[in-house]
Each structure stands twice: as structure tokens, then as C-alpha cells.
Amino acid sequence: MVRIGVVGTGGWGKNHVRVLNELQCLAAVCDMDRERADAFSKSFHVPGYASLDDMLKKEKLDAVTICTPASTHFQMATKVLAAGTNAFVEKPMTTTVRDAEQLIQAAKDANRALTVGFIERFNPPITGLKQMITEGKMGEPILLEFHRENRRGQNISDVGIVKDASVHDIDTACWLFGEVPKVVYARVGAAFVPLEHEDFAAILLGFSGQKTAFLVTNWVTPNRVRTLSAVFSGGVVDVDFVTQQTSIHEGAATTVPARPYQEPLMLELKAFVEAIQAKKQPLVTGKDGLNVLKVAEAVLASSKSGTPIYLG
Ligand SMILES: NC(=O)c1ccc[n+]([C@@H]2O[C@H](COP(=O)([O-])OP(=O)(O)OC[C@H]3O[C@@H](n4cnc5c(N)ncnc54)[C@H](O)[C@@H]3O)[C@@H](O)[C@H]2O)c1
Numbered sequence: 001m002v003r004i005g006v007v008g009t010g011g012w013g014k015n016h017v018r019v020l021n022e023l024q025c026l027a028a029v030c031d032m033d034r035e036r037a038d039a040f041s042k043s044f045h046v047p048g049y050a051s052l053d054d055m056l057k058k059e060k061l062d063a064v065t066i067c068t069p070a071s072t073h074f075q076m077a078t079k080v081l082a083a084g085t086n087a088f089v090e091k092p093m094t095t096t097v098r099d100a101e102q103l104i105q106a107a108k109d110a111n112r113a114l115t116v117g118f119i120e121r122f123n124p125p126i127t128g129l130k131q132m133i134t135e136g137k138m139g140e141p142i143l144l145e146f147h148r149e150n151r152r153g154q155n156i157s158d159v160g161i162v163k164d165a166s167v168h169d170i171d172t173a174c175w176l177f178g179e180v181p182k183v184v185y186a187r188v189g190a191a192f193v194p195l196e197h198e199d200f201a202a203i204l205l206g207f208s209g210q211k212t213a214f215l216v217t218n219w220v221t222p223n224r225v226r227t228l229s230a231v232f233s234g235g236v237v238d239v240d241f242v243t244q245q246t247s248i249h250e251g252a253a254t255t256v257p258a259r260p261y262q263e264p265l266m267l268e269l270k271a272f273v274e275a276i277q278a279k280k281q282p283l284v285t286g287k288d289g290l291n292v293l294k295v296a297e298a299v300l301a302s303s304k305s306g307t308p309i310y311l312g
Pocket of ligand 1: 070072
């Protein structure tokens with residue numbers, strides 16, 4: 001049995017706790033908010049800790065999933081890896097490229113897996129789209145247009161929307177095209193002032209050849225929008241990340257494949273557990289986490305300078 005501890009049992013971490021319990025892998029929970037740690041410990045019949053150090057010292061764990069705020073990820077993951085434990089870090093992997101590079105080195109030194117919570121790769125319509133690209137069924141992919149919009153959540157304050165939310169679509173674009181962009185051009189801004197960080201972004205990513213991704217992310221739109229329109233030489237595929245519906249448009253015909261709804265977090269954590277069991281690198285690598293941060297930092301730099309940023 002794979003034994004996994006969860007650190008951070010807030011808005012998102014509580015889902016890790018629930019899903020890992022369903023997978024029979026939940027071994028311990030940790031939250032600096034002692035009441036939360038105790039409540040989850042009681043509900044799920046696992047030991048609860050208020051400090052990661054204590055959990056790592058007292059429990060023999062195969063992995064820890066890190067669901068604390070982004071600004072703590074580097075410190076948390078460094079400790080987890082140094083304890084000889086595999087690390088699943090929620091997105092963004094770290095808040096800076098420098099920390100991401102150090103974390104990759106720490107994983108190498110510890111000979112342990114490091115993965116990042118880019119959950120959309122496990123969302124069934126995105127898995128299906130990746131398969132369509134691999135099989136070449138719709139011809140060449142040319143343009144990916146992402147919309148990730150909703151009114152701002154209350155609990156995110158340590159990073160702006162680019163490092164919090166656009167990172168999902170940056171990773172999906174890189175994964176679908178199978179490469180990292182060559183050029184980044186963006187405008188970001190703060191619609192609801194005073195805000196320390198940006199709350200909207202329009203991002204253009206230029207890949208090899210003519211392949212292009214356009215990402216609109218904001219915490220302004222009142223309703224929740226999570227869509228991708230993928231333009232191929234042979235047609236268009238529209239995806240709704242929330243309903244998981246895929247619509248395939250070829251000429252005048254539209255088909256909507258029937259597919260049962262599956263919880264992306266369940267698929268993501270199941271794949272992580274299987275990778276740990278098989279001692280294999282998880283689908284999302286530390287390098288993927290680093291590449292996304294490089295793009296995210298280029299987005300902010302491009303907006304500041306008003307110029308495209310070319311990635312080496
Ligand atoms: N993959 C996704 O779709 C998705 C969705 C939402 C959030 N997230 C990510 O999950 C992470 C957490 O987000 P959230 O919305 O749950 O935040 P949150 O603020 O609701 O919860 C964070 C929890 O971590 C605890 N915590 C903070 N510092 C700690 C420490 N040093 N030691 C132990 N516990 C500590 C807090 O007490 C809190 O309970 C973020 O990285 C966020 O980007 C991912």
C-alpha cells in the first residue's frame with residue numbers, strides 16, 4: 001500500500017484528503033491550523049499534525065501532497081524531498097524560476113519523484129484531445145484558445161492570476177503542442193484595485209512553425225468559464241473543462257462523443273499513486289513545472305515592458 005500524507009487541508013487540500021482516502025492511500029494529514037488538522041484526523045481516522053516537520057519525523061510515508069499556499073511550496077517540497085519522500089506539489093510548483101531549478105536539483109539529489117498539480121492533463125476531454133493530436137485525426141493543430149474566467153476567490157493572495165490560474169493553460173498548451181513556446185507576448189492588469197497582484201491576463205504564446213496559443217484568464221467575469229477551442233487544419237474541437245463536453249466540428253458536421261464524467265483529481269492522484277508504486281516518473285515532471293514558471297515570468301515581464309519576450 002502507498003502511504004501518502006497531505007499538508008494543507010484548506011479549500012483544495014480537503015479534496016486531496018477525500019480522494020486519497022478513497023484510494024486507500026491516506027496515511028496522515030497536516031495543517032498549521034490545529035483545529036483543521038484535528039477535524040480531518042478524526043473524520044478520516046489518520047494521525048493529524050500541525051507541523052510538516054513532525055509529520056515527516058513520526059510517519060513513514062511514501063509521498064506527501066503539498067496543498068499549502070504557493071509561497072510555501074518551495075520550503076515544503078524541499079523538506080519532503082530531504083526526508084526521502086516523493087513530492088506532489090500543487091500548482092504553481094514554486095513562485096520563482098530560481099526556486100523551481102533548486103527543487104528539481106533537490107529531487108535529483110534525493111532520487112525521489114517531483115510532480116506538479118497540472119490537473120487539466122487528467123481532465124478526460126484534454127486527454128482525448130491529446131490522443132487526437134497524437135493520432136493526427138484532425139490534421140495539424142494550429143491555434144489553441146483558452147478562457148479561464150471567474151470572479152476572484154477570497155483565499156489567493158500570495159500570487160497573481162498568472163501564477164495561480166494561467167499556469168494551468170500554459171501547461172496544457174505546452175503539453176498539447178509537445179513543446180515550449182519560443183515567444184511570449186502579454187498584457188496583464190488589475191481591474192479591482194487596490195490589488196497587489198494582477199487579476200486579468202491576455203497571453204499570446206508563439207510555438208514552432210505557426211502554432212499559437214491565446215489565453216484569456218481573469219478574476220473579473222462574474223460567471224465561471226473554462227473553455228478551450230482547438231483549431232486544426234481539418235476542423236475545430238471545442239472543450240468545456242467543467243462539463244467535460246467535447247464538440248468536434250468537421251465541415252458542417254458536429255459530433256459530441258459520449259463520455260462518462262470522471263473527477264480529474266481522482267484520475268490525477270490515481271496516476272500519481274501508480275507512478276509511485278511502479279517507481280516511475282509521474283506524467284508531469286519537475287521540468288514541466290519549471291518550464292511553466294519560465295513562461296509565467298515572461299508573461300509578467302512582457303506586460304511590464306510592452307514587448308515580446310523570446311525564450312532561449
Ligand atoms: N489544481 C487545482 O485545480 C487547484 C485548485 C485550487 C487550489 N489549488 C492549489 O492548492 C494550494 C492550496 O490552495 P487552497 O485554495 O486550498 O488554499 P487555502 O488557503 O484554502 O488552504 C491552505 C491550507 O494550508 C494551511 N497551511 C498554510 N501554511 C501551512 C504550513 N506552513 N504548514 C501546514 N499547513 C499550512 C492553511 O492553514 C490552510 O488550511 C495552492 O497551491 C493552490 O494553487 C489547486
